[in-house]
Amino acid sequence: MEENKGRSTRILEWDELIKKSRSPKEELLMQSVYRLEPAYWVGVKLLEDSLYGAFCFHRGTDVKRRVASAAFLLDEQAFLLVIIKDENDVLHHLTEIPADAAEMQDRLESVFEGILKHAKQKVEEMEKYLIDMEQEIVGGRISRNRNRSIFECKRLLTVWKNDYMQFLNMIEGINGLEEKKKDTQKKILNEEAACYFRIYENKLRHLTEENQFLYEELVHIREALDAALSYEQNRIMKLFTTVTTIFMPLSLIAGWYGMNFEGMPELQWKYGYGFVSLLSILVVVACFWFFRKKKLF
Numbered sequence: 001m002e003e004n005k006g007r008s009t010r011i012l013e014w015d016e017l018i019k020k021s022r023s024p025k026e027e028l029l030m031q032s033v034y035r036l037e038p039a040y041w042v043g044v045k046l047l048e049d050s051l052y053g054a055f056c057f058h059r060g061t062d063v064k065r066r067v068a069s070a071a072f073l074l075d076e077q078a079f080l081l082v083i084i085k086d087e088n089d090v091l092h093h094l095t096e097i098p099a100d101a102a103e104m105q106d107r108l109e110s111v112f113e114g115i116l117k118h119a120k121q122k123v124e125e126m127e128k129y130l131i132d133m134e135q136e137i138v139g140g141r142i143s144r145n146r147n148r149s150i151f152e153c154k155r156l157l158t159v160w161k162n163d164y165m166q167f168l169n170m171i172e173g174i175n176g177l178e179e180k181k182k183d184t185q186k187k188i189l190n191e192e193a194a195c196y197f198r199i200y201e202n203k204l205r206h207l208t209e210e211n212q213f214l215y216e217e218l219v220h221i222r223e224a225l226d227a228a229l230s231y232e233q234n235r236i237m238k239l240f241t242t243v244t245t246i247f248m249p250l251s252l253i254a255g256w257y258g259m260n261f262e263g264m265p266e267l268q269w270k271y272g273y274g275f276v277s278l279l280s281i282l283v284v285v286a287c288f289w290f291f292r293k294k295k296l297f
Contacts, residue, residue, distance in 0.1 A: 009107040014084045025050075029073040029080050036071075042166050044173035050075040051177060051188055053170050058159045059087065074174075076190050079107055091115075108193060112200055116207065119164065123210050126153065130217055137224050142232060146225050150218055157215045164211060168204040175201055246287040250280050 010026075017030055032052045036045075044053040056069035067087035073080045083091050133149065136142075174197050178189050189197070257266065257276050266272035 009079045010081070011107075011111070012080070012082045014082055017082050025073055025078050025080055029071065029082060032073070033071050033082065033084065042170065044170045044177065046177050046188075047073070049188065050078075051174055053174065055167050055170055056085075057091075057163050074193075075188050076193075081111060108196060115167070116200070116203055119160070119207055122160065123207065123214065126157070126214055127210075129153070130214060130221060134217075134221050134224060137221065137228050140228070142225070142228050147222075150222050150225070154215070154218055157211060157218070161208065161211050161215070164204065164208045168201070168208055171197060171201045171204055242291050246284060246291070249283045249287065253280055253283070 012020075012026075014033075017026060020026075022030065028048070028050070029052070032047060033054070036052070036054060042055050044051055046052075051074045052071070053074070054069070054071040056066040058065060059067040067085070068083075068091045069085045070081060070083045070091060072082070130153065133146070137146070174189075175194075178187065178194050178197070187194070253276060257264070260267065266275060269275070
């Protein structure tokens with residue numbers, strides 16, 4: 001275990017914690033995980049003279065599958081974190097914290113800021129994806145699969161929102177318990193760590209607001225898509241209506257001169273067929289010119 005100025009910090013894998021010779025704090029952490037399995041419980045609680053916390057994350061849009069979970073024990077002198085489950089390397093960045101981050105404050109920032117950075121990257125990627133999607137819709141590049149893409153983004157943002165809110169509630173719990181403990185007994189955290197968690201809470205709150213903004217942006221994109229689809233359908237219907245209107249006079253002419261009454265002057269006329277053909281062409285040209293002038297197509 002790393003020691004620096006009386007403070008101990010350690011990040012372990014679950015298998016490593018089980019197999020190693022454990023200190024009293026590590027034993028307390030392991031027993032706490034057994035009692036409060038992170039697969040079913042997330043949050044923070046007061047445990048003897050320490051704070052025990054557990055959190056988890058989902059991957060993709062499956063709201064029932066937790067692919068990453070971890071638990072930690074935190075007090076004024078020690079910070080112990082154990083990675084219990086990490087499918088798809090969701091928490092792999094925690095094990096890549098540089099060895100020179102020996103101070104507990106440095107280790108706290110490395111762990112929690114690493115989680116925040118990973119979350120912000122996902123939010124930024126989603127924001128860029130939504131901007132590109134909206135630009136394509138406004139530019140008239142409409143795909144019938146857009147509704148499915150919007151729905152998948154909505155599900156993904158919902159999963160993120162739940163994960164971020166659970167994590168925010170845990171940080172709020174740390175600050176709340178520390179404030180309550182400070183008013184009654186000895187503090188659990190040193191002043192530097194307590195100040196960091198108050199700042200970190202604001203950062204997480206800002207992240208949840210960004211996630212909510214993207215969720216609302218999806219509503220506007222869906223409305224833009226519906227408007228674009230309606231416009232496209234109206235444009236097609238207008239074209240069909242215009243074409244139908246152009247050929248209606250031809251139907252009238254064909255019906256009129258197809259009656260073959262004996263008294264019709266053009267029936268026995270040598271140039272009757274040519275006259276009707278020329279009349280039909282003139283009607284089509286006149287209708288075409290009129291609709292083009294009115295910008296109907």
